Amino acid sequence: MAKFQYREICPRVLITFTKFSPPELRIHIGTQVFVPSIETQIYDPPHPSDPHETAGLTVTAFTGETSDDKEAEVRRLFGTVAESLFAVYSSDNTSRQAHPDLTVPDAYVLIVPCH
Numbered sequence: 001m002a003k004f005q006y007r008e009i010c011p012r013v014l015i016t017f018t019k020f021s022p023p024e025l026r027i028h029i030g031t032q033v034f035v036p037s038i039e040t041q042i043y044d045p046p047h048p049s050d051p052h053e054t055a056g057l058t059v060t061a062f063t064g065e066t067s068d069d070k071e072a073e074v075r076r077l078f079g080t081v082a083e084s085l086f087a088v089y090s091s092d093n094t095s096r097q098a099h100p101d102l103t104v105p106d107a108y109v110l111i112v113p114c115h
Contacts, residue, residue, distance in 0.1 A: 012114035
């Protein structure tokens, strides 16, 4: 799980699934759920109604059936006040890699200002 806080910016979230994504991977951002059916998806989170309140996004990911979810690892690769990049790795990610010395994430989650 990863958290991203924002106040002054209006964030846009871009979710990109790689060819190593398992079909049952689900990425939860706020109340929205994204699955690998579309390679890149965009989410514009709502800004808080109170301008003095800091808003936050929680990024979590799961694999497996909803009855026996396995949490995927969400790693922050880069982050500033206005943008962040996260990589998502499911528990069986290494079994789908093309080469043992290469680890490609199942998905990337990029948060950037929308303007």
